[in-house]
Each structure stands twice: as C-alpha cells, then as structure tokens.
Amino acid sequence: MAAITERGADVNTLENSMSLKKTLSAASPLALRVVAECSVTKARACDLILPHCAVSTPVFMPVGTQGTLKGITVDQLEGLGCQICLGNTYHLGMRPGPDLIEKANGLHGFMNWKRNLLTDSGGFQMVSLVELSEVTEEGVKFKSPYDGEEILLSPEKSISIQNSLGSDIMMQLDDVVSSTVTGPRVEEAMHRSIRWLDRCIAANKNPDKQNLFAIIQGGLNAELRKVCLEEMTQRDVPGFAIGGLSGGEEKDDFWRMVTLSTDHLPREKPRYLMGVGYAVDLVVCVALGCDMFDCVFPTRTARFGSALVPWGSLQVKQKQYAKDFQPIDPECQCPTCRQHSRAYLHALFKSDTAAMHHITIHNIAYQLTLMCSVRQSIVDGCFPEFIRTFMKRMFPSRDQYPGWAVDALASVNVPLE
Amino acid sequence: MKLELSRVVQGRGRLGVLKELGKTGQHSLEVPGCLLHTHLGAVPHLTRDTLHTLSNLPSVTQVTLSNIAEHQEVLEEFKDGFRRFAGLHNTVLYCSLHDPATPCPTGYNTTKTVSVWGSGGRIELTVAKFMALQKTVQPDWYQSMADGETWQSGTSRKRVRKSVDRTLAHLDECLLVHQNSQELEGVEVFGVVEGGDILEERVRSGRETAKRPVAGFCLDGLQTGSMDQALRTQLITAVTKELPEDKPRLLQGVGRPDEVLACVEAGVDLFESFFPFQATERGCALCFGFDVSSDPELAAGVKFGTRQHPVSGGVRRLCAGSLVEFSGVVELAEEKTASGETRQNGDSNPADQSRMTSFEIDLKDKRHRDDFRPLVEGCGCYCCVNHQRAYLHHLLVTNELLAGVLLMIHNTAHYHAFFRALREALANDKLDVLKRRVLGEGGGQTERNE
Numbered sequence: 001m002a003a004i005t006e007r008g009a010d011v012n013t014l015e016n017s018m019s020l021k022k023t024l025s026a027a028s029p030l031a032l033r034v035v036a037e038c039s040v041t042k043a044r045a046c047d048l049i050l051p052h053c054a055v056s057t058p059v060f061m062p063v064g065t066q067g068t069l070k071g072i073t074v075d076q077l078e079g080l081g082c083q084i085c086l087g088n089t090y091h092l093g094m095r096p097g098p099d100l101i102e103k104a105n106g107l108h109g110f111m112n113w114k115r116n117l118l119t120d121s122g123g124f125q126m127v128s129l130v131e132l133s134e135v136t137e138e139g140v141k142f143k144s145p146y147d148g149e150e151i152l153l154s155p156e157k158s159i160s161i162q163n164s165l166g167s168d169i170m171m172q173l174d175d176v177v178s179s180t181v182t183g184p185r186v187e188e189a190m191h192r193s194i195r196w197l198d199r200c201i202a203a204n205k206n207p208d209k210q211n212l213f214a215i216i217q218g219g220l221n222a223e224l225r226k227v228c229l230e231e232m233t234q235r236d237v238p239g240f241a242i243g244g245l246s247g248g249e250e251k252d253d254f255w256r257m258v259t260l261s262t263d264h265l266p267r268e269k270p271r272y273l274m275g276v277g278y279a280v281d282l283v284v285c286v287a288l289g290c291d292m293f294d295c296v297f298p299t300r301t302a303r304f305g306s307a308l309v310p311w312g313s314l315q316v317k318q319k320q321y322a323k324d325f326q327p328i329d330p331e332c333q334c335p336t337c338r339q340h341s342r343a344y345l346h347a348l349f350k351s352d353t354a355a356m357h358h359i360t361i362h363n364i365a366y367q368l369t370l371m372c373s374v375r376q377s378i379v380d381g382c383f384p385e386f387i388r389t390f391m392k393r394m395f396p397s398r399d400q401y402p403g404w405a406v407d408a409l410a411s412v413n414v415p416l417e
Numbered sequence: 418m419k420l421e422l423s424r425v426v427q428g429r430g431r432l433g434v435l436k437e438l439g440k441t442g443q444h445s446l447e448v449p450g451c452l453l454h455t456h457l458g459a460v461p462h463l464t465r466d467t468l469h470t471l472s473n474l475p476s477v478t479q480v481t482l483s484n485i486a487e488h489q490e491v492l493e494e495f496k497d498g499f500r501r502f503a504g505l506h507n508t509v510l511y512c513s514l515h516d517p518a519t520p521c522p523t524g525y526n527t528t529k530t531v532s533v534w535g536s537g538g539r540i541e542l543t544v545a546k547f548m549a550l551q552k553t554v555q556p557d558w559y560q561s562m563a564d565g566e567t568w569q570s571g572t573s574r575k576r577v578r579k580s581v582d583r584t585l586a587h588l589d590e591c592l593l594v595h596q597n598s599q600e601l602e603g604v605e606v607f608g609v610v611e612g613g614d615i616l617e618e619r620v621r622s623g624r625e626t627a628k629r630p631v632a633g634f635c636l637d638g639l640q641t642g643s644m645d646q647a648l649r650t651q652l653i654t655a656v657t658k659e660l661p662e663d664k665p666r667l668l669q670g671v672g673r674p675d676e677v678l679a680c681v682e683a684g685v686d687l688f689e690s691f692f693p694f695q696a697t698e699r700g701c702a703l704c705f706g707f708d709v710s711s712d713p714e715l716a717a718g719v720k721f722g723t724r725q726h727p728v729s730g731g732v733r734r735l736c737a738g739s740l741v742e743f744s745g746v747v748e749l750a751e752e753k754t755a756s757g758e759t760r761q762n763g764d765s766n767p768a769d770q771s772r773m774t775s776f777e778i779d780l781k782d783k784r785h786r787d788d789f790r791p792l793v794e795g796c797g798c799y800c801c802v803n804h805q806r807a808y809l810h811h812l813l814v815t816n817e818l819l820a821g822v823l824l825m826i827h828n829t830a831h832y833h834a835f836f837r838a839l840r841e842a843l844a845n846d847k848l849d850v851l852k853r854r855v856l857g858e859g860g861g862q863t864e865r866n867e
Contacts, residue, residue: 067811073466352457
C-alpha cells in the first residue's frame with residue numbers, strides 16, 4: 001500500500017504541481033504526458049494532469065455512484081491512493097439534483113472529495129435501468145422512477161447537470177445500444193452519437209475547467225467503428241472513451257473492437273475503456289492501448305463477501321473459511337489484510353456491516369495495486385513478463401487461459417506458452 | 418480491578434476511576450463511564466481506520482455471547498482467545514451475555530439453562546457451556562450467567578423469584594468452575610443482580626450476590642422500556658445499599674441520556690454504550706447539549722421538568738426545532754402523565770427501541786435537505802468536520818452504507834463526550850446545571866440557530 005501512495009505522491013510533488021499549473025493554464029484542463037511506452041505491446045504509462053491532481057495511468061477508477069463509494073469515507077479512499085473516481089449523472093441528477101449539488105460547491109464539495117471526479121452522461125443508466133425509455137433525436141425520454149414524471153435527457157441537459165456537478169471529466173451523452181443488438185439501429189446510434197457529441201461540446205459551459213470526452217460507438221461492426229473514430233477524432237476533445245462494449249458480447253468480438261479503436265485514437269490523448277474491471281480484462285486491455293477503466297464489479301462483489309486476489313477470488317462467506325486464520329491475501333498490504341483473518345471476516349459477516357467495508361477496502365486496494373504494478377512494469381520495460389507472471393498466477397494451468405485473452409495478447413506480440 | 422472513588426455523594430452519584438484493568442493491570446476506566454459496545458469486536462459499521470478518527474474511546478471493549486456463541490468451535494480451534502481473533506489491541510475485553518441493542522425473545526430460559534440468539538437462531542447455554550465459552554474467549558472480565566427474563570410487564574412474582582434463585586445458582590456454579598480453571602486466572606467475574614420490579618427480590622438478590630467473591634455487579638432486568646425511571650431509581654437505590662462501596666456497578670440495557678443521569682445519581686458507575694448505535698440505525702444524529710461551561714438559560718430562568726415529568730420541559734426546546742414533528746411523542750407523554758405513569762419518549766417496551774428520542778435529529782427529514790451545517794456545531798468528530806447535514810440526508814434517502822459509518826462516528830463521539838461532561842459536572846458540583854442542559858432543552862445549541 002505504501003508503494004501506491006508513494007507513487008501517487010511522486011506525481012503530486014511540489015515541482016509537479018507547479019508544472020501542473022503551467023500545463024493546465026494553456027486553456028486546457030487536461031494534459032497527458034506519455035512517460036513510457038511498451039516496446040512490445042500497445043501499452044503506455046502516462047501522467048494524466050487534471051484540475052484536482054495528477055493521475056498515474058493506467059488507472060482503475062472506482063465507482064461511487066451516488067456521491068459515495070459504498071461504505072468508504074473519502075479519507076479511506078485517499079489513503080488507498082485513489083486519484084480519480086466516478087459519480088453517476090443519472091442517479092445524482094435525480095437525487096439530490098443538480099441545483100442542490102451546485103449549492104454545495106459541486107460534487108467535490110458535496111461529498112468532500114479533493115481529488116478528481118469523472119461523471120458519465122446518464123445515457124447507460126437510461127437504457128439499462130429505466131424501463132420505459134424512448135430515444136429520439138432530441139434525447140432520451142423516460143419516466144422518473146421516483147415520481148413518475150416524464151423527463152427528457154438531452155445532450156444539453158446531461159451537460160448542464162454535469163456542469164453543475166463540476167466533474168473534472170464529463171462524458172458526452174451517447175446513444176447507447178446494447179452490444180448484442182445488430183442491424184440498422186447500431187448505425188443509427190453511431191451517427192446520432194456523433195451529432196450528440198457536437199451538441200455536448202456546444203453546451204459545455206466550463207470548457208476551461210471541465211474536460212468533455214467523446215465516446216466511440218459502432219457496436220461490434222468494424223466499419224461502423226472506423227467511421228465513428230474517423231469523425232469523432234476530428235473534434236477537439238481532450239479524451240476519448242471506447243463505449244458500447246462490456247455488455248453481453250462475446251469476448252472474441254470485444255477485444256477486436258478495443259484494439260481497432262486504440263489503433264485509430266490519437267497517441268497524445270487518453271483512452272478510456274468504459275465498464276471494464278475484471279483483472280484479466282484490465283491487463284489485456286492495457287496491452288491493447290487503453291489508459292483508463294471503471295467498473296462497479298470490485299466494489300459490488302465485495303458486499304457479497306467476494307474478495308479479489310491474484311489467483312481469482314475468495315468467497316469469504318463460504319464455510320471453508322470459517323477456520324482459516326490467514327489474511328485474505330498474505331502478501332496484500334491493505335488495512336484489511338494487515339489486521340484481520342479470513343475466519344474473523346467470515347464470522348463478522350454474520351454480525352455487522354463492517355465486514356462488507358473490510359472487503360470493499362481490500363478490493364479497491366487490489367485493483368489499484370494491480371494497476372500500479374502494471375504501470376511500473378511498463379516503465380521498467382518488462383510489461384510482457386508481467387503479463388505472463390500475472391496469467392500464471394491467475395490460472396491453474398495454461399489450458400485454462402481464456403482463449404480470447406490469448407488471442408488478444410498474441411495480437412500485440414505477447415504469445416503465452 | 419480496583420475502584421478508586423474520589424467523590425461519593427449520597428443520591429448524587431459517585432466519581433472515580435476503575436484501575437488495574439486487564440490481565441496486565443495497565444488499563445483504567447473513569448466512572449461514571451461506559452464500555453465500548455461492539456458486534457463481535459467491531460464498533461458497528463466501523464473498521465479500524467474509521468474507528469480511530471475518534472479519540473478518547475473507553476478502554477474497555479464489550480463483546481456479547483449472543484454474537485460469539487455460534488463461533489465457539491472456531492475459537493476453540495484458534496486457541497488464542499477472542500481478542501487476537503478479532504484483531505483487537507490495547508483494550509480490556511468484557512464479555513456480556515446479551516446484546517443490549519437487540520432484545521431477544523423470552524420464554525426459553527430454564528432452571529439450568531439460558532438462551533442467547535445468534536445469527537442462526539437460539540443457542541442454549543448450560544453453565545458448563547457458558548464457562549467453556551469464557552475459557553475460549555479469554556476475556557479480561559465477564560458477567561456470570563444470569564436469568565433476566567423479568568422485564569416484560571406482568572411478570573409474576575414467582576417468575577421474578579425464580580430469576581433471582583437461578584441467577585445465584587448460576588453464579589455459584591460459574592465461580593466454582595472459574596476457581597478451578599487455569600485459563601481464567603486473573604480474569605474478573607461480575608455477579609448479576611436480578612429481581613424484576615419487586616423491591617424485596619431486588620434487595621435479596623443484591624444482598625446474596627454481595628456475599629460471593631465477585632469483582633463487581635451487573636444490574637439486570639432494568640433496561641429501557643421495562644419500567645419508568647422513578648421505579649428504576651428506587652430499585653437501584655435499594656440494591657446499592659446492599660452492595661459494597663468499593664466495587665463497581667454496571668447497569669445493563671440503559672443508555673438514554675436522561676436515564677443515565679438519573680441512574681448515576683442512584684449509584685451506578687458503568688453503562689453499555691449501545692444508544693449511539695440505536696440512534697444510527699434510525700438515521701438520527703445525537704445532538705443534545707451537555708456543555709455546562711456557561712449557562713445563559715440560568716439567568717433567563719428556563720423552566721425545566723422535574724424528574725416525574727421531564728418531557729414537559731422537553732416540549733419547549735426540541736432537537737428538531739418543531740413541536741409539530743414531535744406531536745406524537747408529546748401526546749403520548751401527556752397521556753401517560755395523566756394516568757400517573759411517566760413514559761419517556763414514547764418507549765413502551767424494550768422491543769420497540771426504534772423510536773426516536775428528543776436527544777437526536779432525524780436526518781431523513783426534508784428540512785435537512787439543503788442544510789449545509791454540520792450535524793452539531795463545534796463537534797470535532799470526523800463527520801462534523803468533513804460533512805454536512807445535507808450530505809447525510811442524501812446518503813440516508815438513497816440508502817447508502819456510508820450514512821451508517823458517518824452517523825456511528827458522530828453518535829459515538831457525542832455520547833462519549835457526554836460522559837466526559839458528566840464526570841466533569843460531578844467533579845465541579847455542576848450536576849444540576851448539566852441536568853438542566855440535557856433534560857431541560859433536548860436540542861442544545863444546534864437548534865437555537867434554526
């Protein structure tokens with residue numbers, strides 16, 4: 001754990017914060033410095049300079065949907081070395097609403113988080129959470145689950161809410177279509193997302209303080225993706241997200257779209273792969289050229305007693321751990337592993353919510369440590385070795401390596417024997 | 418353990434320090450004071466990091482067999498005692514039978530057994546099993562096995578007598594095992610005084626228990642909701658007359674500030690700190706005032722209630738700042754007052770401890786939606802330094818786990834600060850001022866601004 005905070009502190013030393021101000025004053029609230037590039041894969045290690053602090057990439061961003069990371073204080077999150085986390089525009093836009101948050105000095109002020117925040121547009125929740133949603137050129141029409149009122153989430157409305165939230169990175173409103181959908185709807189959504197990107201750019205009241213990222217769409221269709229990439233990279237946005245994946249699609253299609261996207265995205269801008277958070281996916285997609293990731297999985301699974309470890313996961317609530325007196329991961333330096341055993345946590349789950357918080361802390365630490373190690377290996381020029389060691393630890397034998405991961409890594413010159 | 422009293426005033430409470438606690442004898446606990454209530458060693462909702470935002474926590478951690486009993490096998494295999502198992506450091510471990518925050522079903526105790534309720538259901542304890550548990554938990558101090566199922570109204574005299582007899586029998590058996598157990602060398606035992614609401618039985622229980630070689634006394638069956646404070650005071654006063662002065666008295670199941678004050682005056686030294694947890698579970702923040710450094714109301718001649726009708730004083734200044742919100746409680750109190758009983762804050766039985774008291778604010782209330790003040794002005798806890806009512810309101814409305822964490826931090830800080838203020842008031846002869854502050858106005862400085 002000390003390692004992470006040290007590295008984090010490195011990037012945030014006084015001299016860096018001086019150059020941070022210099023970098024940012026050039027009319028852009030984002031600067032990307034490529035610190036190292038893997039000579040074998042497409043991986044990069046960068047310093048992403050944002051208004052609240054610098055972020056070391058590759059980075060995993062924990063998700064704090066409703067202005068809080070479930071059960072964890074901002075101090076604890078900071079203590080784990082987190083430099084950027086997410087808030088959800090849909091949820092916060094509903095409760096407590098943008099006006100109140102603006103009064104509270106933005107989402108940073110409201111939740112008292114001093115580092116960076118990224119907000120998504122609300123688009124994904126529209127489609128995944130809300131039953132009656134209708135997408136038109138105007139925006140997404142839906143019924144509020146709280147009072148039944150009909151609401152229209154347009155690009156302008158989404159950006160307006162995100163302006164009130166004051167996040168360091170805002171996402172465009174995109175026309176989200178499930179990755180399992182095929183046919184003309186996918187093309188329609190891709191083109192509409194481009195038009196909505198332009199509307200979002202126009203609607204951004206704070207271009208000098210808030211970064212608006214575009215989201216590449218196009219489903220699993222290479223041609224559509226290429227069109228989208230071609231168009232969106234012509235817009236002057238500080239960063240790009242790869243969207244429309246990480247739904248229910250086949251992993252074989254998934255990685256091909258990721259690598260196609262990074263092939264056509266500019267080197268000097270960050271690439272954010274949305275909704276990816278499983279350890280194997282993170283490592284592979286870093287190799288394919290992605291810098292930023294987010295996912296609810298690590299924090300959500302923690303609440304069910306599932307602890308993430310280098311060899312997979314450990315279901316603490318299972319009977320086999322009742323008398324297991326070692327920590328979740330003997331090599332983990334997080335507060336949970338330093339203080340408590342699997343047996344104690346197993347027992348605590350029957351008595352108090354604190355058990356969930358212990359696992360949440362551990363899982364966030366796991367994700368952040370993983371990314372830190374990935375970054376360091378890129379900087380040290382041994383990322384391919386890191387990948388091999390990682391895979392060996394994660395899977396009992398070579399024939400259990402997921403086929404898609406083997407293919408994806410082979411495509412960037414890392415054969416796994 | 419050694420109780421060193423610095424002040425004893427009849428009917429006004431005792432002040433002192435409980436020294437030489439723990440097997441190393443290095444810890445002490447000021448009295449009147451409270452223990453640190455936990456679930457299996459964890460202060461509810463809190464991990465070590467969040468717990469340690471609090472300073473001056475009690476040096477004694479309370480764990481309960483109701484949480485622990487089902488893990489007996491695990492602990493036996495672990496061998497090194499509960500403290501190590503839970504990762505607890507530098508604290509004295511006290512093991513009680515029941516969790517004061519969670520009243521359990523009654524009717525299952527027998528002559529030879531008492532039952533506790535774990536996550537998987539009822540666990541029956543004989544003295545043998547009870548003592549086997551103590552040997553594997555390895556606390557610094559524990560209460561003897563007791564039958565306290567007398568708190569429901571209408572408990573017969575016969576049943577009350579049985580609880581006294583059984584509890585004494587259990588105590589004698591426990592002590593026998595204790596004296597013959599090397600594992601329990603240096604561990605202290607508290608005897609438990611029962612007797613329901615019957616004065617003679619209370620006196621008998623106290624007198625008999627005092628004859629046994631125990632380090633102190635638990636007073637059981639007097640918990641919030643089981644009887645009104647007037648009767649509780651009467652019974653405690655009578656019991657403490659039978660108990661030696663130099664041994665501490667721990668009152669179980671009572672935590673509300675007004676009741677604490679009254680019981681301290683009646684001679685109680687120690688309480689269980691489960692009240693902050695209950696307030697947290699209601700989504701409420703403790704906010705009652707206990708600052709006696711200056712008392713402007715004294716000059717203004719604020720009306721305060723007598724011990725019989727404290728709520729009438731409470732009506733004037735309520736935490737939430739609105740009579741309307743408390744109309745339910747007020748009416749209830751007035752009804753009861755008319756019928757001659759005094760029921761504080763609407764509690765009618767221990768099973769209904771979810772009712773809000775006048776010592777807290779309900780953060781789910783819409784009025785807090787855009788209130789950017791801290792829970793309590795001037796409170797130095799992590800929650801009040803870093804967050805605002807509006808944020809807590811949002812967390813509660815959206816059912817977020819962080820609400821419990823932040824409220825637990827604040828409520829714990831507030832409650833323990835109250836006990837510090839209580840000790841200071843006793844030391845400086847300001848108990849009356851403190852009582853006015855706590856009882857006369859339920860809201861403290863927070864709602865003066867509203």
